[in-house]
Amino acid sequence: MLLKQNLSLYRILKITWQIDLAMLASCTAAYYLDTLVFKGWALPGTFPALMGTAIAFFIGFSNNEAYSRWWEARIIWGALVNDSRSWARNLMAYSHPADYKGISRQEEKMIKRHLAFLYALKASLRRKPDGLYEKYLCEEDRNHVKGFTNIPNAILDIQARELQILQDMNYIDGFKFMMMNNLLQNFTDGMGKSERINNTVFPTTYVYFTKLFIWLVVVLVTMAVSSLGPSSIFLGWVIGFVFHTTHINGMSLMNPFELTPSSIPLDSITRTIEINLLEGLGEKYIPAPIAPERGGEFIL
Amino acid sequence: MLLKQNLSLYRILKITWQIDLAMLASCTAAYYLDTLVFKGWALPGTFPALMGTAIAFFIGFSNNEAYSRWWEARIIWGALVNDSRSWARNLMAYSHPADYKGISRQEEKMIKRHLAFLYALKASLRRKPDGLYEKYLCEEDRNHVKGFTNIPNAILDIQARELQILQDMNYIDGFKFMMMNNLLQNFTDGMGKSERINNTVFPTTYVYFTKLFIWLVVVLVTMAVSSLGPSSIFLGWVIGFVFHTTHINGMSLMNPFELTPSSIPLDSITRTIEINLLEGLGEKYIPAPIAPERGGEFIL
């Protein structure tokens, strides 16, 4: 997630320099084509204006959908935060005999296993297996889940089996069993929804043609203002800069679980849950919140 | 679902060649009509500009709704993934006596029958009966469902009857019965929602008139720039290319369960569930994930 309100010129150029050069080249070509080859041919300004207006719509549409994916991803992980807190609360407050004081071993195990679920899900979404989740699993669980394609799902299966044990031992009644199983179902849903966003490619034809159309407008604008002389190259680039930058901004939100500065800060969210849950368990060592990168420019 | 970010020229032409030819013909006709027949008649550029802006709105509207149908379809099948996992988890973890170890025959049967439900639903949505679902049904079930118009619904009816048996045998209590019946109800909803999208034709007047209006703009633009000479034919085609391509892109998402490259990849999603569930059952033979088609261009 980007944090800084003002971008440095460095970052703007970093985002756009390739496309800037390509545009300047195209506009120069368009300008000389128009003035040297198509002499006497004067494209009226309303023509690229019509195209530009239409394309602004289509960019707006893509950006809208990209933002929706990003925000939905954030909502999904926000819900995982909330349900993680409820999961820990339910375990700590409701899942032992009335005369038991404090937190039982079993409760601690199920809370920490939930942290393992979150770490495994994060690694899977970012397609970077890191084994960080193993820290919160006992050895038996660690060995068990390795045989599965979908590790976070396998962890939830263990949670379900142990929830049944809680009921078999009469620590929780049917109502509490149902409430906690609902939370497991919510975790399944949060996992599946994240996978849906991560695995569904935004219709590539939109992205491709929008880019193509922007190039068309850039060239046509340059030609339409070519009577102004070489400054028309600059004007073509200005229009292209506005359109391409906006399109690039949108695209940077399209895959919100990738490991980029504008993505959802999974590290930071997971750490927040970790801190809340470990504090609740009364652990001595509580990890620090994730710090922003590159002097506060973004957080991962 | 399309996978490749860059379309080959071949694919662009494949999508648009018919309409490209038709447009070039119309623009040529419009050009000669304007210059030879309507001599001295000079359509001002603001006229097609106004029409074009209005039509860009209407294309945007159709595309928006088309994308919504596509994304809703994806969400519905995402929810089927999640609930399938919960269904298998509930059966494996909660639905046998406390002293029973492993997975009972009955549980395995109900999990595999669920795979039959998904295969039957997929075939029905694509209107291509393929009998693949039969693999996961016992012979009795196979014969039973054949008498029904709606096979997936008939499979759910069997699941409900067997759920009742689980309760009659005291393997599940009222809470678990309710949780699992809720999942059956979710499957019913997912099935019905898919049918709704599949069977509801997007208002045909929108699609028809939008196409008609684009043709109007193409012809009028050509006439408005006819003073530029034959290159106005090319300019008319450029505008038409932008508008028609965008409209075609939208339309390709309108019926997301059809068997086309841009549709929801039902094969791939069903296979993902299949792998998760069979792994959970500890099956030896696990099918491979569905591979992309035509060198990674799309996945079905």
Place this chain on the structure above:
Amino acid sequence: MLLKQNLSLYRILKITWQIDLAMLASCTAAYYLDTLVFKGWALPGTFPALMGTAIAFFIGFSNNEAYSRWWEARIIWGALVNDSRSWARNLMAYSHPADYKGISRQEEKMIKRHLAFLYALKASLRRKPDGLYEKYLCEEDRNHVKGFTNIPNAILDIQARELQILQDMNYIDGFKFMMMNNLLQNFTDGMGKSERINNTVFPTTYVYFTKLFIWLVVVLVTMAVSSLGPSSIFLGWVIGFVFHTTHINGMSLMNPFELTPSSIPLDSITRTIEINLLEGLGEKYIPAPIAPERGGEFIL
């Protein structure tokens, strides 16, 4: 629901002929007013262009809301389909003693009474009382519901009373009672939501002023291009055709329960449920699906 992708010229003219004639008359008047009365008065093209752009927005807004009403109506009836199947499934699978085989008289009665609910709701939404619902009610029920303003609601009241009897006879426990009562509540919600759309008039000022503004644009466009001679009458009509047709298309979706070709196909949806439920009951006579009207042009 319209089915045909291509409209015949006949249908287009049928939709628009009145407005076409009125527009041609207005444009002719505007043209002669401009050229004969306001000689030397040359309205610049940007003026109607600005108005046209603004009005395209407002048409887009109305169309958006109209489509939302139509699609929400479809979703409501889709949910009625799903819950009807769940209702029948719950009755057939769960609502008799464990040793009872087959479907009891009481279950059949409650399933058929649900079909009566759907037929009564359909007739009430279309404001065409047809008595078709009576077929699925016993005489006692038929007489009872006649005293009520809202017949479908009265049918649901009977269902609730008989649900209580199922529990009094210990055929269903509290969990099943709750699940089935939730379905009754869903039917109440589906009924109420349909009534909400049906009884809420879309703000009439929007519709009225949008129409008025389109007429303004048509006249102003004609005047702005009057220097082209009588063909400006044609151009005025073209703009008007685009705007009015789009507006009419939107309006045709505004009241989705009316008995028009573009409305939600309540006959067809109700029949689908009827077929599913009667097949489930093992009835011998199953009615055929509703056939499209006028050679496949639409379905009711």
Place this chain on the structure above:
Amino acid sequence: MLLKQNLSLYRILKITWQIDLAMLASCTAAYYLDTLVFKGWALPGTFPALMGTAIAFFIGFSNNEAYSRWWEARIIWGALVNDSRSWARNLMAYSHPADYKGISRQEEKMIKRHLAFLYALKASLRRKPDGLYEKYLCEEDRNHVKGFTNIPNAILDIQARELQILQDMNYIDGFKFMMMNNLLQNFTDGMGKSERINNTVFPTTYVYFTKLFIWLVVVLVTMAVSSLGPSSIFLGWVIGFVFHTTHINGMSLMNPFELTPSSIPLDSITRTIEINLLEGLGEKYIPAPIAPERGGEFIL
């Protein structure tokens, strides 16, 4: 809620006459300023066109949000209709011993008290305390609720206490208690959501600046077409009429619980529930539906 599709000239003038006069005055001033003071100054048409397009967007935005508030308000009260029917149904069908026939005194009291809740909520939303709710309360309740700031909330508190009594007397079990308490919670939510819309002022800066911008456009348009002579005053007014009217239409939906012709018809909706519930109770005197006002122009 407005009912008439066609507005009389009287109503249009009633909505707009003040602003029409103010616009004519401004346009006249702008015209003479432009032609007498700023002689030789010719504002190009693209300038107000750009501003007009931008402002059309912003008007569209405000209208969208205003309509959303109006439609959400309608949905909230639609849900109150549905839950009111479920509340009455649950009380009448489930809340007395199995051998009791008919409707008990207690049930009748709780159904009528619900009507009091609706009348009290309606009066509170319209900020017009009318005491109509007292008709459906016994004297004890009437005196009790008077001490509270929020009368509808106090009525719900009584309902909750009496629901507990139903359970204490073993008329309803835990399941039914939960179902009915859920309805009470829905009423709490409907009340709170209505209050949210009623008490949240739409960001005033939007409304204020949009109005200001429209005046700017009106003046600038007049100046841009001033070369046409005094008719430019009329053209400025036309643009202003389109923009202001659309903005006023939107604003009229912004506060949907106010007592205006375009508001949500709370009287009519409450009466519909009243009729349904009293018919269900078998009351002899059933009030008539609310009739439209001013010859069918609107309903309150």
Place this chain on the structure above:
Amino acid sequence: MLLKQNLSLYRILKITWQIDLAMLASCTAAYYLDTLVFKGWALPGTFPALMGTAIAFFIGFSNNEAYSRWWEARIIWGALVNDSRSWARNLMAYSHPADYKGISRQEEKMIKRHLAFLYALKASLRRKPDGLYEKYLCEEDRNHVKGFTNIPNAILDIQARELQILQDMNYIDGFKFMMMNNLLQNFTDGMGKSERINNTVFPTTYVYFTKLFIWLVVVLVTMAVSSLGPSSIFLGWVIGFVFHTTHINGMSLMNPFELTPSSIPLDSITRTIEINLLEGLGEKYIPAPIAPERGGEFIL
């Protein structure tokens, strides 16, 4: 939340004076650059018109998302109001033995602790720790929660533990336990959703580039109308005023929990709940509603 419909000139200048001055400077520079340096260079009006239209879209997009964040924040706190009332109602009506009259000490404590939760959450969202929440906690609780990073979450943990005590003492059964725990879960969700909005920075590239693009348009417009003389400086400023003001309006809603005049009025909402709950408890001292600030201009 802003209350006044009409802004004073003072407030407008306060919002915009910095940007107004900067714009006047830029426009002046642009004007003299265009007329003195780039003599003979005449930028056609369609060029900034195209850019302006595109940027109006992008401003519209940002404003839309900003408003959505603001309105979602309001909805979240509206839901907290509703669930707070349900929480108090459930405690007062259902959570003591049937023969107990009035409100028990335990109930009072749990209702007041909920007010502490709201005050702690409010302070945390505004990042202004104020200790106001301590008033509603007993000393033991006060000391307990101080050790936690997230105080409102720690308060909910205490509520959960005491809810378990209510059940251990047989004051509430499993159904009531579940209903009340659902409310605790809703509070957890409301807290987490508020944190999500508060901690998620709107993609900074959008805000930054939109501002940059507006400056571009301002300069280009000034140049395009420079032939009108120094008044083009004024016209550039007018366009900039419209665009910047609209953008600033949107941005002021982006972070709805900040302590600014346009934010969600958390003080006022919390006080409303406080009044409702204390009245319900029969407290003698009821605090007054929060009064608007600066002569009714806004409420916090």
